[in-house]
Structure formats: C-alpha cells, structure tokens
Amino acid sequence: MEREGPEISQETRQLIGIEKVRHYQVTARDIWRFAQAIGMSQVEADSDGTLIGPPLICQVFMFEDLALEELPADGSPKELDVPVPAARAVGGQSEFEIFAQVKAGDTITFRSRLRDVAAKQGRSGWLYFIVVETAFENQRGEMVARETATYVKRSEVDSHVER
Amino acid sequence: MSSAEAHGVLDLRPGSSVGELRFTPTRSHVFMFSAITWNRHHIHYDKDKALAEGFPDVAVQRGLMGNYLARLMTNWSGEHGQLERLEWKVVKSSYPGQELCCAGQVAEVAEVGAAKYVRCALGIVSVGEQIAIGEARVRFAFDPRERKEQRQ
Numbered sequence: 001m002e003r004e005g006p007e008i009s010q011e012t013r014q015l016i017g018i019e020k021v022r023h024y025q026v027t028a029r030d031i032w033r034f035a036q037a038i039g040m041s042q043v044e045a046d047s048d049g050t051l052i053g054p055p056l057i058c059q060v061f062m063f064e065d066l067a068l069e070e071l072p073a074d075g076s077p078k079e080l081d082v083p084v085p086a087a088r089a090v091g092g093q094s095e096f097e098i099f100a101q102v103k104a105g106d107t108i109t110f111r112s113r114l115r116d117v118a119a120k121q122g123r124s125g126w127l128y129f130i131v132v133e134t135a136f137e138n139q140r141g142e143m144v145a146r147e148t149a150t151y152v153k154r155s156e157v158d159s160h161v162e163r
Numbered sequence: 164m165s166s167a168e169a170h171g172v173l174d175l176r177p178g179s180s181v182g183e184l185r186f187t188p189t190r191s192h193v194f195m196f197s198a199i200t201w202n203r204h205h206i207h208y209d210k211d212k213a214l215a216e217g218f219p220d221v222a223v224q225r226g227l228m229g230n231y232l233a234r235l236m237t238n239w240s241g242e243h244g245q246l247e248r249l250e251w252k253v254v255k256s257s258y259p260g261q262e263l264c265c266a267g268q269v270a271e272v273a274e275v276g277a278a279k280y281v282r283c284a285l286g287i288v289s290v291g292e293q294i295a296i297g298e299a300r301v302r303f304a305f306d307p308r309e310r311k312e313q314r315q
Contacts, residue, residue: 056249076203096249
C-alpha cells in the first residue's frame with residue numbers, strides 16, 4: 001500500500017501557477033541544428049522554401065538562457081529548481097500537443113508555469129514529481145504547441161529506478 | 164509513399180503496425196541535443212559526473228527519445244498525416260551506443276467528418292529492455308474514401 005508522501009512546503013506551493021513569458025525568433029539555423037541533433041539529414045520546407053521545424057522543435061525554447069552560475073549545481077534546468085528535499089533531477093515524461101507548424105522566421109512566445117509538485121514513494125526513497133506546463137504561440141497569436149512535462153527529482157543513487 | 168498510405172489509411176485498424184525506426188544515438192547526438200536545447204544538466208555531457216550519479220555513461224535525454232518517436236510517426240503517416248499529440252515516458256535510462264528500436268501499433272481509429280484520427284501505442288526497446296512507452300494521435304485530413312478511389 002502506498003504511503004502518504006511528505007507535505008510539500010508552503011514555499012514550494014507559492015511557486016505554483018507563476019507564469020514566465022519569453023520570446024524567441026526561430027532561425028533556419030535553429031531548425032537545421034535541431035534536425036541534425038535528432039539524426040535527420042533533411043528538413044522540410046514550404047512552397048516558398050521556408051524551413052519547417054520537426055514536430056518537437058519547440059524543445060529548443062524550453063530552457064532559460066541563464067548564466068551557468070544561476071543554474072543548480074548539477075546544471076539541471078532552472079525550471080526544476082523547485083525547493084523539495086531531493087537533489088537529483090532525472091527524466092520523467094512529456095505530453096506534447098502540436099497545433100501548427102513552426103517555421104524559420106516565426107517569433108514564438110513561450111509561457112511556462114509550474115503546475116504541480118507531488119511526492120510519491122519510489123523503490124529507493126521519495127520521488128518528487130514536478131509538473132511544468134508550457135504553451136507556445138506564434139507571432140499571429142496562434143497556439144503552435146503545448147507541453148506538459150513531468151520531471152522527477154530523487155535523493156538516492158539508483159540508475160535503474162523509474163525515470 | 165509512407166507506410167500508412169501504402170497500406171491504405173482506410174484499412175487501418177487496431178493492431179496495424181506503424182513500422183519501426185532504429186537509431187543508435189552517439190555521444191555527439193547527445194551533446195548536440197543538449198546544445199540546441201541549452202540543457203546543461205551535467206549527466207548529459209560529463210561522464211565523470213554521470214558516473215558519480217550512478218549512471219554508467221552520459222544519459223540520453225528524454226526529449227531526444229521523444230523525437231525518435233515523432234520521427235517514427237511522421238515517417239509512417241506521410242504527408243497526409245498530422246502528428247497532433249505525442250506522449251512518452253522514460254522507464255529506463257539509455258546511453259550512447261545503445262541501439263534504440265522505436266515501434267508501435269494502431270490502438271484506436273475514429274472518423275470525424277472527413278478526418279480520421281488514429282491513436283497509436285508506442286515503445287522504445289533496446290536489447291530486449293523497455294526504455295520508453297508512449298502514445299501518439301495522428302489526424303489524416305483527407306477523405307480516405309476519396310483517396311482510395313484516386314489510387315485505384
């Protein structure tokens with residue numbers, strides 16, 4: 001039977017719902033580099049020759065352009081820097097909804113907020129689930145994608161635990 | 164012609180395969196993905212620090228695995244299919260040099276007007292071990308009956 005998790009602190013709860021907004025202009029170089037990183041050697045283009053990003057191109061804009069000193073000690077994204085009693089940030093899960101193509105030259109407005117923080121018992125201790133929701137709009141105000149990402153933080157070393 | 168088109172979108176039914184995509188990410192891919200997403204979590208580029216955290220090597224990013232599933236779906240669905248939703252969960256870490264086999268099958272097909280919505284169950288396996296599980300929804304916008312007539 002699953003035990004009830006430790007209480008999430010008031011300090012942490014106060015972060016839930018705070019929205020961060022940033023803007024990025026997508027370049028053809030972003031699209032080429034992203035495509036190459038995911039193992040593609042070709043990129044789609046529209047009838048005008050404008051490059052079209054792969055379906056998850058919005059991952060390029062996910063993390064803040066902060067100086068290294070402003071990140072947690074393990075270099076993990078600031079988005080995960082939520083005060084919970086666990087230091088190790090690992091994968092988790094993503095849900096991406098894709099509404100429209102992102103093309104070179106688009107300006108993407110990125111709105112991100114911490115949606116929830118919860119604790120669950122894992123095999124090697126408590127796991128903290130940090131849920132971040134991010135919406136991406138283009139310069140015409142059209143929603144192009146939305147991601148709900150669940151990151152996991154844990155305190156114990158175990159490379160085989162759920163991630 | 165994509166796999167879905169070759170087999171006829173009209174004929175898609177639960178259990179139909181979406182094919183497979185095999186890819187072996189290298190340390191260079193992992194590095195490039197961290198660079199383009201500006202993910203500076205050290206387990207993805209610093210082997211010593213990855214070892215200190217209990218990993219045998221730098222770890223392949225969850226986000227990168229999602230792109231392999233997205234490529235699987237777009238290869239399968241072709242120009243008439245639109246990947247509308249992709250969800251995936253990493254259940255076991257993977258490392259550069261491991262071949263990842265992405266595959267899946269149709270779980271549900273629904274027609275709404277001229278569109279056909281296909282939900283697929285997906286997975287990534289490496290050397291017989293499950294690395295990730297996922298689900299996708301693809302919308303085929305054309306009238307499948309009309310398309311079939313054109314092909315005949």
